[in-house]
Amino acid sequence: MATLNWYRYASPATFYPLAGRLIPWFAWSAAILAAVGLYVGLVVAPTDAQQGEAYRIIFIHVPTAWLSMFLYVVMACWSALAVGFNTRLSAMMAQAIAPTGALMTFVALWTGAFWGRPTWGTYWAWDARMTSELILLFLYLGVIALRNAIDDPRRADRACAVLSMVGVVNVPIIYYSVKWWNTLHQGSSISVTAAPKMAAIMLTGMLIMSFAAWFYSIAVVLVRVRTIMIDRERGAAWVVALDEVRAA
Amino acid sequence: MSAFFAMGGYGFYVWCSYVAMAIVFALEVRSLRSRRRAVIEEARLAVPEATSDLSGKTG
Numbered sequence: 164m165a166t167l168n169w170y171r172y173a174s175p176a177t178f179y180p181l182a183g184r185l186i187p188w189f190a191w192s193a194a195i196l197a198a199v200g201l202y203v204g205l206v207v208a209p210t211d212a213q214q215g216e217a218y219r220i221i222f223i224h225v226p227t228a229w230l231s232m233f234l235y236v237v238m239a240c241w242s243a244l245a246v247g248f249n250t251r252l253s254a255m256m257a258q259a260i261a262p263t264g265a266l267m268t269f270v271a272l273w274t275g276a277f278w279g280r281p282t283w284g285t286y287w288a289w290d291a292r293m294t295s296e297l298i299l300l301f302l303y304l305g306v307i308a309l310r311n312a313i314d315d316p317r318r319a320d321r322a323c324a325v326l327s328m329v330g331v332v333n334v335p336i337i338y339y340s341v342k343w344w345n346t347l348h349q350g351s352s353i354s355v356t357a358a359p360k361m362a363a364i365m366l367t368g369m370l371i372m373s374f375a376a377w378f379y380s381i382a383v384v385l386v387r388v389r390t391i392m393i394d395r396e397r398g399a400a401w402v403v404a405l406d407e408v409r410a411a
Numbered sequence: 412m413s414a415f416f417a418m419g420g421y422g423f424y425v426w427c428s429y430v431a432m433a434i435v436f437a438l439e440v441r442s443l444r445s446r447r448r449a450v451i452e453e454a455r456l457a458v459p460e461a462t463s464d465l466s467g468k469t470g
Binding site for chain 2: 206262269273274277379389
């Protein structure tokens with residue numbers, strides 16, 4: 164019987180209050196982690212021997228770049244579920260992730276440019292990693308634009324799901340670009356198979372900021388998916404019965 | 412304090428990054444808040460009888 168619970172939460176009517184209870188936890192965790200992470204990154208971590216203080220940009224560049232890729236994969240997974248099982252919640256989750264993913268990608272590109280200028284001497288280069296990350300931004304914007312172009316939400320769900328799943332091929336290209344091509348962007352400083360190539364305190368700051376970015380994304384996506392649920396199911400009995408809708 | 416903001420001569424690049432990030436996420440939170448308010452307002456105006464067949468649907 165335990166498996167039935169998953170189907171229970173696959174319904175917007177039951178997921179909506181669950182998400183509402185989870186949001187404050189993720190939001191507060193994100194705020195506290197961001198405060199600690201910024202303190203470690205901007206104050207505690209020592210000056211880098213080669214890059215000086217400019218390296219402090221990586222405390223926000225690396226977490227947002229990771230999130231831009233992770234969120235795309237998560238969006239593609241929800242899309243696959245939406246196509247495979249025709250569930251409304253999966254499609255709504257995919258829809259809710261796209262704007263946050265696009266913003267993470269934008270911040271990763273922006274901070275990368277402002278790190279690249281003092282470090283490499285240029286804001287932008289058509290290097291493999293930067294170009295594939297820019298394509299990621301266009302994919303997110305494409306998914307959002309495609310949805311806005313289709314009036315019927317269920318048709319939009321399917322079209323966006325197909326585009327999301329096709330586009331996921333770009334994520335391993337971004338990830339492995341620094342290995343496959345000899346490019347301007349350096350290889351990763353952190354690997355699951357080798358010791359990190361950076362000081363422990365710098366690594367700590369970056370990991371704290373990464374968790375902050377994760378929790379922020381979860382909180383924001385849950386808020387957005389609740390908005391999408393009310394919007395798409397307005398008039399349904401469960402929406403009409405909500406306290407926030409009934410209160411005049 | 413001014414040494415902190417100067418960031419060893421890299422202040423422009425460091426603060427352009429951090430401030431841009433703060434603006435982006437603040438705008439996201441603000442737009443979500445106003446969108447939620449607007450959607451709730453629309454839901455109040457919606458006529459329950461017309462679409463009540465949605466209520467039994469799950470999954």
